[in-house]
Amino acid sequence: MSNVVLGSAAVAAGLGAALLGVVVTGLGVSGRLRFWLRHARGLTFAMAAAAVLAVIVMERALITRDFTVKFVADNGSSTTPPVFNVATLWSALEGSILLWALVLCGYAVAVAVKFGRRRPTSMRIASIGDDQSATGGDDSAAHTASGGQSAATADDDRSATASRDQFALAADDPMLGWAMLVMFAVSAFFFALMVGSADPFISVEVPPGYDGPGPNPLLQNHILMAFHPPILYLGYVGFTVPFAFAVAALATGRLGEGWLAATRRWTVAAWGFLTFGIVLGAWWSYETLGWGGYWAWDPVENASLLPWLTGTAYLHSVMVQERRGMLRVWNLSLVIATFSLTILGTFLTRSGVLASVHAFTESGIGPAILGFFAVIVAVSLALIAWRGDRLRGPGRIAAPVSREGAFLANNALFAAFAFVVLLGTVFPLLVEAFDGRTISVGNPYFDRMTRPIGFALLFLMAVAPMLPWGAESRRPPTELLSRRLLVPMWTAAAALVVAVAAGARGWAPLLAFGLGGFAGAAALRQIFLAVRRHRWRGLVGRTNGGMIVHLGVVLVAVAFAASQSYVRQAEFDLESGQQAEFAGHEIVYVGSAVTAHENRTERVAFVRVDDAKTYGPAIATYPFASQTIGIPSVRSTLRDDVALSVLQFPDDDAADRVILRVTVQPLVVWLWLGGIVMALGTALSLLPSRAGRRQPAATGAPA
Numbered sequence: 001m002s003n004v005v006l007g008s009a010a011v012a013a014g015l016g017a018a019l020l021g022v023v024v025t026g027l028g029v030s031g032r033l034r035f036w037l038r039h040a041r042g043l044t045f046a047m048a049a050a051a052v053l054a055v056i057v058m059e060r061a062l063i064t065r066d067f068t069v070k071f072v073a074d075n076g077s078s079t080t081p082p083v084f085n086v087a088t089l090w091s092a093l094e095g096s097i098l099l100w101a102l103v104l105c106g107y108a109v110a111v112a113v114k115f116g117r118r119r120p121t122s123m124r125i126a127s128i129g130d131d132q133s134a135t136g137g138d139d140s141a142a143h144t145a146s147g148g149q150s151a152a153t154a155d156d157d158r159s160a161t162a163s164r165d166q167f168a169l170a171a172d173d174p175m176l177g178w179a180m181l182v183m184f185a186v187s188a189f190f191f192a193l194m195v196g197s198a199d200p201f202i203s204v205e206v207p208p209g210y211d212g213p214g215p216n217p218l219l220q221n222h223i224l225m226a227f228h229p230p231i232l233y234l235g236y237v238g239f240t241v242p243f244a245f246a247v248a249a250l251a252t253g254r255l256g257e258g259w260l261a262a263t264r265r266w267t268v269a270a271w272g273f274l275t276f277g278i279v280l281g282a283w284w285s286y287e288t289l290g291w292g293g294y295w296a297w298d299p300v301e302n303a304s305l306l307p308w309l310t311g312t313a314y315l316h317s318v319m320v321q322e323r324r325g326m327l328r329v330w331n332l333s334l335v336i337a338t339f340s341l342t343i344l345g346t347f348l349t350r351s352g353v354l355a356s357v358h359a360f361t362e363s364g365i366g367p368a369i370l371g372f373f374a375v376i377v378a379v380s381l382a383l384i385a386w387r388g389d390r391l392r393g394p395g396r397i398a399a400p401v402s403r404e405g406a407f408l409a410n411n412a413l414f415a416a417f418a419f420v421v422l423l424g425t426v427f428p429l430l431v432e433a434f435d436g437r438t439i440s441v442g443n444p445y446f447d448r449m450t451r452p453i454g455f456a457l458l459f460l461m462a463v464a465p466m467l468p469w470g471a472e473s474r475r476p477p478t479e480l481l482s483r484r485l486l487v488p489m490w491t492a493a494a495a496l497v498v499a500v501a502a503g504a505r506g507w508a509p510l511l512a513f514g515l516g517g518f519a520g521a522a523a524l525r526q527i528f529l530a531v532r533r534h535r536w537r538g539l540v541g542r543t544n545g546g547m548i549v550h551l552g553v554v555l556v557a558v559a560f561a562a563s564q565s566y567v568r569q570a571e572f573d574l575e576s577g578q579q580a581e582f583a584g585h586e587i588v589y590v591g592s593a594v595t596a597h598e599n600r601t602e603r604v605a606f607v608r609v610d611d612a613k614t615y616g617p618a619i620a621t622y623p624f625a626s627q628t629i630g631i632p633s634v635r636s637t638l639r640d641d642v643a644l645s646v647l648q649f650p651d652d653d654a655a656d657r658v659i660l661r662v663t664v665q666p667l668v669v670w671l672w673l674g675g676i677v678m679a680l681g682t683a684l685s686l687l688p689s690r691a692g693r694r695q696p697a698a699t700g701a702p703a
Contacts, residue, residue, distance in 0.1 A: 003060060003069050075088050103234060232273070265686050271682070278305065279679075286643075303348045305421055319407065427441060465526055492517040540688075552675065560671065567663065586610050588609075592605050615633040
């Protein structure tokens, strides 16, 4: 059986399983045939099996160079290296939709396995989560040793809602049925795209000896291309789970805090994948494009940042609802906005409306995705309006200077950040659609508008974990803050002194260094207290893992400020053996050579940096590319990076010459280290705390 026939059959089977799942779960949640909900689990397996088969068939077609499949003929090549040949699946439109469907089906199966048992699955919903070993919640016994942090008890929270105490799901539970209905519907949409305008298994006739062009040259010269898109998709698609349960809560009227705890780890995992995917994307851009940067406020970069911003806001504000029963409408709105923005990002990257190295070519799926986005927003807002009276929470902010007050300010800042980015991203599209003019919104707008928000968020990152909940304060907040923030304030002052001594100038980077020291020391203080009390278990759990995430954020923020503020770039025309001095580094051009690879031919410039290792930036020619592609080379240290890019090999004389661009940026490597720390903190926050299981109702600091 040909790959086209087998792949098309698999996609059709996936669509059929998804549509049957919609029908079965729809009849089940209607109440007349509730027992049918038990069969939804099997349909998720059928749907996932179809997606797996379709991916296997496409990968087989790519590996065997079956050019009778149009996708392979357009994007495959006999010269593509094996790892990039596999990654070709997600290098073009139809394959990326196939990968999206595969990841979505995987999440659907995971939800069905986790919650779809015959017997009810009971969950204790603790106030603030599962780890009272939280760094901000010392008990009275540890009050003196830890510096006098306040304690709290479960009795303070029992007035919020009764639904916080227990949440049960069974295979025939209508709430699970509604969640599965949403996941089946979303899956059906993506399978329908592959049956229609994004069909990856179209048959085509090619002449004998035909060889395809291969993927975009920029997508086959760095190993991160094999990891960045799949990890990003795990984040994007993962937000379908909390969205599905949010819709289920609205549909069933079970609007307490139970569904929040049921999906907490799913949301944290999706957020972690999205975070790491964004960092890997920036790393790929830095190592591959050779422009001396890693983030340019590109519309497609912004498309991934937007759900990250709203998802981060949700992870913080959900603690207020768990603790006080407040912000129900706001949290539902954030979940819906996060999922909706992943669909909007899909539209931006796959509709052809944007010109970007990240975006796919123009296609016919744009109107379908935009319509799907509109349906999601309209239905979600209608459900919130329908349940408006029941969404009023029993809690309220007892004091503005409290943890819930800080979280509210935190959410307002994240919302403002997201609005600024969204406006700058879609405004040119709106102007072109309604007025026909082509405009662009550049870096100055984004930098000017987001910088003060970022500074405010760094400040709140340090202060919020130190504040007590409004109803628990046993002493004035100013007294608590003055004691708890003493060390962080001194650390901030020391960071400023060190930065100035190292030559840092300018109010913006200096403020970033000071606030970074402030927030970093606050997070380290919390981690130190937790480790002192619980040893290695002080590093795991929602709160303690969250503090490690905060450390990663601080590293990224400081590295971003330093590398953006003190970047230096110059171009040099060098002959073989000639050297140049730049930004405290000695650059020596040794010579060049032509190297043939399976998929390209390179002319490599051998450049020695600081009399140490020799690096090899190059210009590559790909058989089907219309222009040469630069391949930069980067010397990285903990202090700074020296990025080398070949602009041209002049051929006007017999001398071996090169025009070389040298970019020196401080602390760039700390961006990648910060991303790794954030990923580690996310993984630790997914682990349960033993102390949290022993005493479920104690407090904690925010993640």
